[in-house]
Amino acid sequence: xxxxxxxxxxxxTDRTCTSEPLNMEWAHDYLGQRGLATKYLASEIxxxxxxxxxxxxxxxxxxxxxGTMASTGGRYSVVTKxxxxxxxxxSNSGGYFGAELKFAGWDMVIIEGRASSPVYLxxxxxxxxxxxxxHLWGKTVxxxxxxxxxxxxxxxxxxxxxxxxxxxxxxxxxxxxxxxxAAGRSGVGAVAGxxxxxxxxxxxxxxxxxxxxxxxxxxxxxxxxxxxxxxAVTGQGLPTYGTQVLMNVINEIGAxxxxxxxxxxxxxxxxxxxxxxxxxxxxxxxAQLINNQACFGCTIACGRISxxxxxxxxxxxxxxxxxxxxxxxxxxxxxxxCANGVDDLDALQYATMLCNEDGFDPISFGATIxxxxxxxxxxxLTKEEVGIEAPFGSARALTYLTEITARGEGFGKIIGxxxxxxxxxxGHPELSMSVKGQEFPAYDARAVQGMGLTYATSNRGACxxxxxxxxxxxxxxxxxxxxxxxEGKPALVKAFQDATAVVDSTxxxxxxxxxxxxxxxxxxxxxxxxxxxxxxxxxxxxxxIWNMERQFNNAAGFTRKDxxxxxxxxxxxxKVGPAKGLVSGIDKMIPEYYDLRGWDxxxxxxxxxxxRLGL
Amino acid sequence: xxxxxxxDPSKCTSCLQCEMACSFENYxxxxxxxxRIKVFEFHHTGAKVPYTCTQCDEAWCxxxxxxxxxxxxxxxxxxxxxxxxxxxxxxxxxxxxxGTVNYVAETGKVQKCDLCGGDPACAEACPTGAITYVDAxxxxxxxxxxxxxxxxxxxx
Numbered sequence: 001x002x003x004x005x006x007x008x009x010x011x012x013t014d015r016t017c018t019s020e021p022l023n024m025e026w027a028h029d030y031l032g033q034r035g036l037a038t039k040y041l042a043s044e045i046x047x048x049x050x051x052x053x054x055x056x057x058x059x060x061x062x063x064x065x066x067g068t069m070a071s072t073g074g075r076y077s078v079v080t081k082x083x084x085x086x087x088x089x090x091s092n093s094g095g096y097f098g099a100e101l102k103f104a105g106w107d108m109v110i111i112e113g114r115a116s117s118p119v120y121l122x123x124x125x126x127x128x129x130x131x132x133x134x135h136l137w138g139k140t141v142x143x144x145x146x147x148x149x150x151x152x153x154x155x156x157x158x159x160x161x162x163x164x165x166x167x168x169x170x171x172x173x174x175x176x177x178x179x180x181x182a183a184g185r186s187g188v189g190a191v192a193g194x195x196x197x198x199x200x201x202x203x204x205x206x207x208x209x210x211x212x213x214x215x216x217x218x219x220x221x222x223x224x225x226x227x228x229x230x231x232a233v234t235g236q237g238l239p240t241y242g243t244q245v246l247m248n249v250i251n252e253i254g255a256x257x258x259x260x261x262x263x264x265x266x267x268x269x270x271x272x273x274x275x276x277x278x279x280x281x282x283x284x285x286x287a288q289l290i291n292n293q294a295c296f297g298c299t300i301a302c303g304r305i306s307x308x309x310x311x312x313x314x315x316x317x318x319x320x321x322x323x324x325x326x327x328x329x330x331x332x333x334x335x336x337x338c339a340n341g342v343d344d345l346d347a348l349q350y351a352t353m354l355c356n357e358d359g360f361d362p363i364s365f366g367a368t369i370x371x372x373x374x375x376x377x378x379x380x381l382t383k384e385e386v387g388i389e390a391p392f393g394s395a396r397a398l399t400y401l402t403e404i405t406a407r408g409e410g411f412g413k414i415i416g417x418x419x420x421x422x423x424x425x426x427g428h429p430e431l432s433m434s435v436k437g438q439e440f441p442a443y444d445a446r447a448v449q450g451m452g453l454t455y456a457t458s459n460r461g462a463c464x465x466x467x468x469x470x471x472x473x474x475x476x477x478x479x480x481x482x483x484x485x486x487e488g489k490p491a492l493v494k495a496f497q498d499a500t501a502v503v504d505s506t507x508x509x510x511x512x513x514x515x516x517x518x519x520x521x522x523x524x525x526x527x528x529x530x531x532x533x534x535x536x537x538x539x540x541x542x543x544x545i546w547n548m549e550r551q552f553n554n555a556a557g558f559t560r561k562d563x564x565x566x567x568x569x570x571x572x573x574x575k576v577g578p579a580k581g582l583v584s585g586i587d588k589m590i591p592e593y594y595d596l597r598g599w600d601x602x603x604x605x606x607x608x609x610x611x612r613l614g615l
Numbered sequence: 616x617x618x619x620x621x622x623d624p625s626k627c628t629s630c631l632q633c634e635m636a637c638s639f640e641n642y643x644x645x646x647x648x649x650x651r652i653k654v655f656e657f658h659h660t661g662a663k664v665p666y667t668c669t670q671c672d673e674a675w676c677x678x679x680x681x682x683x684x685x686x687x688x689x690x691x692x693x694x695x696x697x698x699x700x701x702x703x704x705x706x707x708x709x710x711x712x713x714g715t716v717n718y719v720a721e722t723g724k725v726q727k728c729d730l731c732g733g734d735p736a737c738a739e740a741c742p743t744g745a746i747t748y749v750d751a752x753x754x755x756x757x758x759x760x761x762x763x764x765x766x767x768x769x770x771x
Contacts, residue, residue: 068645069635069740096631103646156648179658207638207646214643225742239628290661294630299742301628305661324661 002064002211002528003027008106008128010121012195013054013113017121017128022107028531029614032063034090035505035545037079037108041088042548044110047555051083051187052169052194054114060101060160060200061109063507067102067208067296070221070524071228072509074099074296076160082186083194084171084364084418085437085461087553091174091188092465092504093160094295094303095181100158103204115196120148120161123202133198137167141176141359148201161199162189163359168408169193170416172364172439180326180356181295181303186438186460189359217527224520225299231515233475238302238511239292243330244274246442246470253474253483254577255447256334257440259341259392260370261433261566264444264574268343272333276345277304283311288349290324300511304328306349314350314399326356331464334442335366340373340398347395351402358406360416367439368419369401371431380426387411436461436562445569445586447579448473450481450489453589456563457493459549465510467496477514484578486585490593498542505545518542544613547597547605551615560603563590617692619751620728620735622665626745629654629663636740640731649719651728652737652746665746667737668715668728670694676727679710685727692751693730701725 005022023040030036037059049055058080065073076098082089101109104125111121118133136144141163149157159177166173166189173189174182183189192198211217228234237245250256251269258266270276277289288308294301304327308315315321328345332352337343355362375381376390383389387410390397404412414422419432419439433440438461445452450469455462464470469492473483481492499518503510506521518538526533553562569584594601598609605615634650642649652667674694677685684700685707687693696716701724707716708725716727728735730748738748750756 069632069639071742099647103648205646205648207642207644207649209642209644209646211645214639218639229742291625291663292628293661293663294628296631297635298628298630299632301630301743307661323659325658 002068002208003032004102004105004107004208006106008109008123009112010109010130011112012115012119012130012197015115015130017130029541030545031502031505031541032066032107033061033075033077033505033507034079034092035501035541037061037077038088038090038545038549038552040108040110041079041081042552045081047081047552048557049081051081051086051191054195056081056191058111058188058191058195059108062098062102062107063505064529065524066507067099068211068221068507068528069218069297070508070528071225071299072295072297072512073507074298075507075509076101077504078175078183078188080188080191081556082188082460083190084187086556087436087461087558088459088549089186089188090460090504091183091185093175093177093181093183094298094509095178096296097158097160097177097181097202098507099296100202100204103207104202105204105206109200111195111197114194118196118198120197120199120201122152123200123204125204125206136198138164140164140357142179142357144199145179148199152201152203154203157201157203159199159201161359162192163357163406164408165358165360165406165416166190166193168413168416170360170405170408171418171421172361174359174361176356176359182356182359182361184361185363185463211528212530213527217524220523220527224516224524227520228299228512228515233477233514234300234511235515238300238514241274242292242302242304242327244277244304244328244333246330247273247333248275249474250443253447254574254579255444255474255483256338257433257442257444258338260339260374260431261440261444261568262374263576264447264579265576266338266341266343268341269338271343272328272337272345272348277306277328281309283309288345289327295509298509300509302511308349308353309346312346312350314347321350321353325353328352331442332362332366335363336398338442339366339370341392342395342398343393344395347399350399354402354406360405363441364418364439365402365405365415367433368415368422369398370433371419371423372401372415373397374431375423375426375428380428385411430567433566433568434462435565436558438462443470444574444579445565445584446574446582447577448483449486449585449589450483450492452565452569452584452586453489453493453593454496456565456586456590457497457593459546459553465500467493467500468510469493469496471496471514475514478517484582486589490589490596493593494596497546498539501542501545502538505541540613544615547609547613548615550603550605554604560601563603617751618733618748619670619692619754620667620730620738621747621749621754623745623747624662624664626743627654627663627665628743629656630742632740632742633665633737633746636736640736641726651715651726665737666715668694669713670728670730675710675712676707676716679706681706688729688732691730691733694727695729696725696727698722698724
C-alpha cells in the first residue's frame with residue numbers, strides 16, 4: 001500500500017483540523033506528491049482564483065515511496081496556484097520533513113482559507129493543532145525553526161516554513177525545511193504567507209509499515225541503489241561536485257546564459273565552479289566546501305555544505321554566517337553569478353545563504369537582478385532608484401540587493417515582484433527572461449534547443465526540472481542527441497515531461513534518473529504498492545498528469561501565446577561557442593509538439609486525448 | 616573471529632539509511648524513531664555522526680540490570696536485551712555512560728543494538744562505508760592501510 005491513506009485538512013478561516021481518508025481511486029491514477037496533490041487542487045479550486053486570496057488552497061504532499069528505504073525516498077511537494085505565474089505551481093523539496101510527515105501518519109496536508117492572525121500547524125502523529133505564531137512573524141526561516149524546536153522542547157521536530165519574504169509577498173518566496181532545503185520555485189511561500197501560515201512543525205513516530213511486499217521491496221531497492229553507486233553521475237560526479245559539476249561543462253558548450261542572456265559564455269565561470277569550491281582560499285587556506293550532505297534516504301548525497309570566508313566583506317562583521325551552511329548549487333551559482341556577471345564566489349555563497357535564511361528562490365531572484373543590471377546599464381534605472389550603482393559584474397550590488405529583498409526594504413519590494421512585473425514597470429517587458437512570468441534557469445535555449453521547448457511548455461513557467469533534456473542533449477543520457485538542432489526535440493521533450501511527472505509523484509528525487517530509467521522505479525513501486533503498476537500504466541499516468549496540469553492552466557486563461565520565449569532568444573543569435581549564429585527554433589517545435597501531445601493548434605487537449613487519458 | 620561495528624563519521628552524509636534499516640530489521644517498519652542507531656548532525660561544523668552501542672566488555676547496562684535481562688551473546692559479543700525478562704526499570708539507561716540504551720514507551724521495555732545476531736543491517740545499508748562491521752581486533756586496519764599507502768606509494 002505504502003500510503004498512510006489519510007489526509008489532514010486544515011481550514012485556517014475556521015481554525016479546524018480534520019482527518020479524512022485518501023481517495024484511493026485517485027491514488028491509483030495519480031500516485032502521490034505532484035500528481036495526486038494536483039488532482040486534489042484542480043478538483044477543489046477555481047483555476048481563475050486569485051493565488052493570494054483565501055480561496056486558493058495549498059497542499060503539502062508526500063508520495064508512496066516517501067519515508068521508505070528506496071534511495072532518495074524523502075521528497076514532498078507543495079502544490080498550489082502560483083502567484084508568480086498564475087499557473088499551477090508545484091515545488092518539490094528534500095531534506096527530512098517529507099519523511100517525518102509520512103511517519104506522523106499523513107499522506108497530505110491540505111490548507112484552506114486564511115487565518116485572521118499568524119498561526120503555525122503543529123503535528124505530532126494524530127495530535128494536530130493550530131498554534132499562535134504572532135511571535136514568529138517577522139522571523140527568518142532559521143530563527144523560526146530554532147524557536148519552534150526550543151518551544152516544543154524537541155530537537156527532533158522537523159519544520160517547513162516561510163521567512164520574511166513569504167510574509168512580505170515576494171512573488172518567488174519559497175517554503176524551506178531543514179534550514180536549507182526548499183520547495184523553491186513559483187512563489188509557494190507567498191501563498192503560505194497570504195494565509196498567515198508561518199510553518200508546519202511535525203514529529204512522526206508511527207513510521208511506514210504497510211509495504212505491500214516487504215521482502216521484495218528490500219531486495220529491489222538494494223539492487224537499484226547499486227546502480228546509483230556505480231553510475232558516473234550519481235556515484236561520483238554529484239557526490240563529489242554537487243550539481244555545480246555542470247558549471248564548467250555548460251559554459252564550455254556556450255550554453256551559459258550570461259548578463260541577462262546577452263551572452264552565452266561567462267568568462268568568470270571557472271571562479272564560481274565546483275572546482276573553485278574545492279580550492280584553498282587565501283585568507284585561511286581552507287576550501288569553501290566542507291562536505292556533502294544527503295537528504296532523507298538518499299544514497300547520492302549531492303547537497304553542499306560550505307563555510308564562507310569569514311574575512312569576506314559581506315560577513316566580516318556578522319559571525320552568525322561564519323558556520324557551516326547550505327552551499328552553492330549550480331542553479332543558484334548561475335542565477336546569482338553568471339546571470340549578473342558576478343564572479344565573486346563568497347559573494348554568491350552569502351547571497352545563497354540569505355535566500356535560505358529568508359526563503360526565496362535564488363533562480364528567479366538572481367535572474368531578476370540580471371534584468372535590473374541591464375536596465376541600470378541602459379540608464380533606465382538609476383543609482384537613486386536602486387540604492388546602489390548596479391552595473392553587471394558588481395558583487396556589492398548583488399549582495400546589497402539580496403539584503404533589501406530579504407528584508408523587504410526600499411527597491412527590494414520591486415525586486416520581489418520578479419523580472420516580468422519589474423521590466424513592465426520600467427517600460428521594457430522584453431528584458432524579462434521568463435516564460436509565463438517565471439524566470440529561466442541555467443541553460444541557454446539557443447545552445448540547447450530542447451531546453452527552449454522545455455521552458456516554453458513547462459506547466460509551472462520556465463523550469464529545467466519538468467523535462468531535463470540536458471541529460472540527453474549534453475550528457476548523453478539515455479542517448480545523445482544534438483543540442484543544436486530542433487529535430488526530434490518535441491518527442492524528446494514529451495517523453496521527458498511524462499516520465500518526470502511520474503518520478504515527481506513517487507516520493508523519489510528526479511536526480512535518480514541520471515542513472516535510473518522509469519523501468520528501474522517501476523519494480524520499486526510494484527513491491528511497495530498493492531495492485532498493478534506496469535510500465536504501461538506509469539507511462540499513461542505521466543501523460544495524464546501533464547495534461548491535467550495543462551487543463552488547469554488553460555482554464556486559468558493560458559493560451560498558445562503563453563508557450564513562447566522572449567524575443568531575445570528568437571532574434572539575437574548566440575555570439576560565441578558551438579551555437580554561434582543560432583537562435584531558438586521554438587516556433588518550429590511548438591506545432592509538432594502540440595500534435596504529438598494530441599492538442600489542437602491552440603494548445604488544448606482534444607476531446608479524444610482527454611478521453612484516452614481518463615481526465 | 617569477533618567483529619564490531621566501526622564508525623567513520625567523515626564518510627557519513629546523514630542519509631539515515633542505517634536508521635531505517637535498523638527499524639525495519641527489528642520492527643518490520645521504516646521508522647527512525649525506533650532505530651537503535653542514530654545519526655547526529657552538527658549544523659555549525661557540518662559534521663554528521665552515526666552513533667550506537669559499542670558493546671562494552673564490562674557492560675555497565677548488564678551489570679546494573681537487577682533482573683538479568685541483558686545477556687551476552689557469546690557468538691558475537693553483543694549485549695542483548697531479553698524483552699520477556701526486562702521490567703522497564705530504566706536503570707540501565709542511567710548506567711550506560713553513552714546513552715545508547717533507551718526506553719521504548721510503547722513496549723515498556725528498553726532497547727539497544729544487538730548487532731542483528733551478527734549481521735548488522737545498518738552496516739549493510741550504509742552507502743558510503745561510514746558504518747562497517749569488521750574484525751574487532753583490527754578496527755584500525757583500514758586507517759593503517761591508508762597511511763601505509765602514503766608511506767609506500769609517495770605521490771610523484
